[in-house]
Amino acid sequence: MIRVLWAAVAAVLLAAPLRAEIAIQELMSPGGVQVWLVEEHSIPFTALEIRFQGGGSLDLAGKRGATNLMVGLLEEGAGALDARGFTTAKEELAAEFSYDIGDDAVSISARFLTENRAASVELLRQSLVEPRFDADAIERVRAQVLTGLRQDEKDPRALASRAFDTMAFGDHPYATSFQGTLDSVAGLTREDLVVAHQGALARDRLYVSAVGDITAAEVTALVDTLFAALPATGAPLPEAITPNFPGGVKVTDFDTPQSVVLFGQPGLDRDDPDFFAAFVLDHILGGGGFESRLMQEVREKRGLTYGVYSYLADRDSAFWWGGSLNSQNERAAEAIDVIRAEWLKMRDAGVSDAELSDAKTYLTGAYPLRFDGNGPIAAILVGMQMQGLPTSYVTERNAKVDAVTKEDVARVAKRLMDPEALTFVVVGRPAGI
Amino acid sequence: MRLTSLFLGTFCAAVCSAMPGWAGAADERVTDFTLSNGMEVVVIEDHRAPVAMHMVWYRSGSADEPVGQSGVAHFLEHLLFKGTDTLAPGELSATVARNGGQDNAFTSYDYTAYYQRVAADRLDLMMKMEADRMRNARLSDEDIVTERQVILEERAQRTDNNPRALFGEQMNAAQYMNHRYGVPIIGWRHEMETLDREDALSFYQTHYSPNNAILIVAGDVTPDAVKALAEKHYGPIAANPELPPRLRSEEPPQTAERRLIYRDARVAQPSVSRSYLAAERDAGAQETAAALTVLAEILGGGQTSVLSEKLQFETQTAIYTGAFYSGVSMDDTTFDFVVVPAEGISLEAAEAALDKVIAEFLTTGVDGAQLERIKMQIRAADIYARDDVERAANRYGRALTTGLTVADVQAWPEILQAVTADDVMAAARDVLDRRRSVTGWLMAEEVSQ
Numbered sequence: 104m105i106r107v108l109w110a111a112v113a114a115v116l117l118a119a120p121l122r123a124e125i126a127i128q129e130l131m132s133p134g135g136v137q138v139w140l141v142e143e144h145s146i147p148f149t150a151l152e153i154r155f156q157g158g159g160s161l162d163l164a165g166k167r168g169a170t171n172l173m174v175g176l177l178e179e180g181a182g183a184l185d186a187r188g189f190t191t192a193k194e195e196l197a198a199e200f201s202y203d204i205g206d207d208a209v210s211i212s213a214r215f216l217t218e219n220r221a222a223s224v225e226l227l228r229q230s231l232v233e234p235r236f237d238a239d240a241i242e243r244v245r246a247q248v249l250t251g252l253r254q255d256e257k258d259p260r261a262l263a264s265r266a267f268d269t270m271a272f273g274d275h276p277y278a279t280s281f282q283g284t285l286d287s288v289a290g291l292t293r294e295d296l297v298v299a300h301q302g303a304l305a306r307d308r309l310y311v312s313a314v315g316d317i318t319a320a321e322v323t324a325l326v327d328t329l330f331a332a333l334p335a336t337g338a339p340l341p342e343a344i345t346p347n348f349p350g351g352v353k354v355t356d357f358d359t360p361q362s363v364v365l366f367g368q369p370g371l372d373r374d375d376p377d378f379f380a381a382f383v384l385d386h387i388l389g390g391g392g393f394e395s396r397l398m399q400e401v402r403e404k405r406g407l408t409y410g411v412y413s414y415l416a417d418r419d420s421a422f423w424w425g426g427s428l429n430s431q432n433e434r435a436a437e438a439i440d441v442i443r444a445e446w447l448k449m450r451d452a453g454v455s456d457a458e459l460s461d462a463k464t465y466l467t468g469a470y471p472l473r474f475d476g477n478g479p480i481a482a483i484l485v486g487m488q489m490q491g492l493p494t495s496y497v498t499e500r501n502a503k504v505d506a507v508t509k510e511d512v513a514r515v516a517k518r519l520m521d522p523e524a525l526t527f528v529v530v531g532r533p534a535g536i
Numbered sequence: 537m538r539l540t541s542l543f544l545g546t547f548c549a550a551v552c553s554a555m556p557g558w559a560g561a562a563d564e565r566v567t568d569f570t571l572s573n574g575m576e577v578v579v580i581e582d583h584r585a586p587v588a589m590h591m592v593w594y595r596s597g598s599a600d601e602p603v604g605q606s607g608v609a610h611f612l613e614h615l616l617f618k619g620t621d622t623l624a625p626g627e628l629s630a631t632v633a634r635n636g637g638q639d640n641a642f643t644s645y646d647y648t649a650y651y652q653r654v655a656a657d658r659l660d661l662m663m664k665m666e667a668d669r670m671r672n673a674r675l676s677d678e679d680i681v682t683e684r685q686v687i688l689e690e691r692a693q694r695t696d697n698n699p700r701a702l703f704g705e706q707m708n709a710a711q712y713m714n715h716r717y718g719v720p721i722i723g724w725r726h727e728m729e730t731l732d733r734e735d736a737l738s739f740y741q742t743h744y745s746p747n748n749a750i751l752i753v754a755g756d757v758t759p760d761a762v763k764a765l766a767e768k769h770y771g772p773i774a775a776n777p778e779l780p781p782r783l784r785s786e787e788p789p790q791t792a793e794r795r796l797i798y799r800d801a802r803v804a805q806p807s808v809s810r811s812y813l814a815a816e817r818d819a820g821a822q823e824t825a826a827a828l829t830v831l832a833e834i835l836g837g838g839q840t841s842v843l844s845e846k847l848q849f850e851t852q853t854a855i856y857t858g859a860f861y862s863g864v865s866m867d868d869t870t871f872d873f874v875v876v877p878a879e880g881i882s883l884e885a886a887e888a889a890l891d892k893v894i895a896e897f898l899t900t901g902v903d904g905a906q907l908e909r910i911k912m913q914i915r916a917a918d919i920y921a922r923d924d925v926e927r928a929a930n931r932y933g934r935a936l937t938t939g940l941t942v943a944d945v946q947a948w949p950e951i952l953q954a955v956t957a958d959d960v961m962a963a964a965r966d967v968l969d970r971r972r973s974v975t976g977w978l979m980a981e982e983v984s985q
Contacts, residue, residue: 145584146922187849190839194909197916216916243848246855246878253804259697359802361692392638393617393629403626406685409693429693461634468636472653475585476923 127484127494130319134327138311139484139494140319143477147217149315150477152485153231153329156308158208159281160420161338162299168283169291169299172241172248174204176296177211179240182229186240189230198223200230206281207419208489209303214478217316224325231304232332236296248288255280263363263427263530266355270528271346271367277421305337306330312484314477345369346423352439352527354536362435362531363427366442368524370424371515373417373490379503380511381415381519386462387454387512388445389413389426394461396449400441401428407438424519435533443522450520453513467501565925566932567759568942571766573775574747578932578942579762580754582925588656588755589926591649592666593933595750596743598723599645599716599784599866605735607723609743610643611687612736616650617641618679620672625679628665635661645717646866647937653926656756663769670744671773680733688729691722699800703809703978710794710974711811711870715787745776750936754929787813787868790972801981807876808887809976814871814967817863817948819940825863826951827963828871832861833910834902834960835894836873840909843873846893852878853889866938871967883977894968902957914952 128140159170178193178200179186193200198215211231215223255261265280272278282288309330313322348368371381382390389397389412401411413426430438454462474480474497487496529536565581598609619625632639637654650669652662695701705720712718722728751770753762790813817825836843836859843857856876863869877886921928935945 143584146919148916148919148923150923187840187845191909194840194913197913199920214920216919239849243852243855246852249879250805250855250876255804257802257804359697361689361697363697392633393626394633399626402686404682406682406689409686409690429689429697431689431692434689461630465633465636468655469638470636471585472587472636472638472655475587475926478923 127497128319129494130323132323132327134331136306136309136311136323136326136330137488138313138322138326139488140312140317140322141314141477141480141484142316142318143314144316146477147316148214148477149217149220149313149317150481151211151213151215151325152312152481153211153213154310154485154489155209155304155337156207156310156419156489157303157337157340158204159206160276160341161302162276162281162283163295163302163338165287166291166295166299167279167287168248168281169295170209170303171204171282172244172288172291173234173236173296173299173303174202174209175244175248176236176240177202177230177234179244180235180237181226182233182235184229185235185237186243189226192226196223196226198226200227202230204281206277212478212482220317220321220325224328228329231329234300236293236300238293241293241296245288245291248282249285252280252282252285252288255282259357259359259361259363259530262355262357263365263528266353266530267365267367267528270353270526271348271423272344272421273347275344275420276341277344277418301334302338305334307336308340309333310485310488312481312488314481314484341420343420346421348423348524348526350523350526352529352536354533355528355530356532357530359531361429361431362529362533363429364435364439364527364529365425365427366439366525366527367423367425368521368526369519370415370417370422371519372422377511377515377518380507380515383459383462383466383504383507384449384454384512384515384519385413385415385424386466387458388449390415391462391465394465396445397426397442400445401438405437405441407434407441411438411442432532433534435529435531436535439527439529439536442527443525446520446522446525450516450522453516454509456509459507459509459512463504463507466504470501470504566928566942566946569759569763571746571771573771573773575766575770575773576750576936577762577766578750578752578929578936579757579759580752580925580928580932581757581759582754582922583756586656586756587653588659588662588753588757589651589653589929590659590662590666591651591752591754591929591933592670593647593649593750593752593937594743595647595748595782595937596739597644597646597648597937598719598721600743600782601716601719601739602735604727605731605739606719607687607691607721607728608731608735608739609648610722611684611728611731612739613641613643613648613650614683614687615675615679615736616669616673616740618676618683619674620668621674622668622672623665628669631661631665637662643721644934645721647934649933649937659753659757659762660765660769663765667769667773670746670749670770673740675733675736677733680736684728684731687722688725691725691728694722695720696725699798699802700978702800703798703976706796706798707809707811707974707976710796710976711813712787713790714785715867716784717865717867742778742780745779746770746773747775748779750933752929752933754925782866784867793971794974795976796974797977797979799979799981803978803980805876806883806977806979807874808883808890809978810873810887810890810973811870812872812967812969812973813868814861815863816865816867816869816938817935817940817944819944822863822940822944822948822951823955823959824963824966826948826955827959828861828967829863829952830907830910830955831960831964831967832859832871834906835859835897837910840906842897843875843890843893846896847875847889851889853881854878854886857890864934864938864940883979887975887977891970898961898965898968902960904957907955907957907960911953914949918949
């Protein structure tokens, strides 16, 4: 199945007649749950990816961290099983469930053996639908979250993220950590967790994909089993926000030898007609590996960092153009100057033919390399659903990259790159800033 | 919910990947042979996607470095992206990228490895460049100066900015009094600052040759095709008859308990760590290591482990506990514990609680049901592992550079399955002796009055 998908992508690369024969099945369960499936029967297990849109940004006022704590408790007792009973049952089945949360989604990744599928799905169902939120479990996980928060207060990278988010996102949930604060987490009650659970794990924001040893009939029955008892609608999703980038450098003093530097400026939406041109531009600037301009100028030529990267952030409530590096305190100022110079240079002169051509061959060649296992494919498919992309995207995506011209890149560079807005947030003791 | 990622840094020095507990599939996808110049080749087939992972592993890592040149193995790894007689600096990586591939390299105590992940039909080009890099690297003085700054930045990022990593360095240094595992992979800063072109070239000329290398190709490839390409590109490189044996100064028997306290203002959460010197997996003799692998899972592998049960559930002594053992190592490795105490519990009390749990375990023994669950997971790990051919490639690379054979890797799951409760207890009694341990407290700075 994976091979078929590659073949379709390769066809684009070679400009051969495109065969839209892709093995993703778009299914609708009798209960009304959409699921994308790739059947892969050569290994007797299934990878299942589940996303609930909203995630940490759904926290109610004064309850920051409630969704995070709730997600941390899903595997700490469900149905008739307490925390240890749940883990014991999972170990007996050799099933693997991971529960994760971000600003925009709650993510559940599961793997289970074909021989144990029914029992594994039932266990997973209990954790999603019937979490117990036992008092002792709440206290145990709360203590872990609080420890993480205390560590973040002395971790330069976490401090830099906080400073960046505070600056960029005003009163939007993105401005603060979805893990909450020491005070807010300390004040959360069991009732808050129940409310967070009802608000976050609802069917109106559910996305599911499966890859592995399972048929269409089996997977549609499976998703109905898993999700039928969840509420139809959840908490309202947050409003969009335009991030604030005032320009300049903001330093937070912290006694550590190496400064952590985050930078950002306005970006663009994935639906923007210039998105692919910007994507290629970002790759050339700092999105790629050793060959990116930032990596060449900051690391390879000057040795100012171990790594410097840029990225186009396309989150549910905001989009921006960001980047990061670490640089020892006495050298961070020079690193920032070099990045600024590259920003200007790119805005004014765009990219060369060779850079564009190299970026395209990399981006189009690397895309199929992502589809290299059941778990990775399931994660890609669920991500596509959340972005509203059709299944045909996997065959069309490389053509969009190839269609980008040097003029497109130059235009988007002029339109987007804004050295005045480009803002640096530094945590450390940088010299000369 | 687990906090593993927060605390693993304690044990990982410079370069450390999360070790799968017990993967090691014995299956028919693996073919191995040796070229006439002594270069070993392992081919792992997975034809589901037309992708190949091409790796060259050298049996040389930081523990093979000369005295006073800590970090030179890793420094050389960086410098080998700087060009050869026929490739300009950066051209190898740029060529891989132009072919839609990704490349990188990594260094550990016992090995250094270079890899490209690329469409399977580009294997010929990858081998051509990697074979070139084995003998024809060219290092300019300018590259040396710049790249030395890069590795110092890397050390700052991985270690100096991270109190848990600094603590881990001190723990290792205390554990290994005489063996190079006590020196960080990335190097001590004062020695890294002095590394020069001659140091790098000397390490290169000594260790980089086909008879010290292992080629691993995994993915949509056939053994015959890999053999033909390997003979074409790597075959012509002459073996190095001067290749030195891997002589390392061994640890003497530990006769005194060692203790240390590491204080750092950046520590928000104190913790106590304990390490014991322990046997590694040896070719044809992996039984003890298998028992220790199971022991680590029983004592500190997660929610249902003994430590978690006693210190997180029955009492609220700790917010996190863990036990760790990885047997993939040339020489003696360590068996490690960490306890992160709950609020209001001192490190002294946390350490006492750890010792009490260990002592009780040595008396009460293994819970049979827990052992059965672990066996089930070992069996499942072999199924899940078939979905990740690149992890399999890494598994073989690590094993073959630390003295194990393909047969050892393939026998490992069965050896794990055969571990009995008695084996576990015998291993536990042998290793968990405080007189042969290092205990470290990671603490915040004392507050002055």
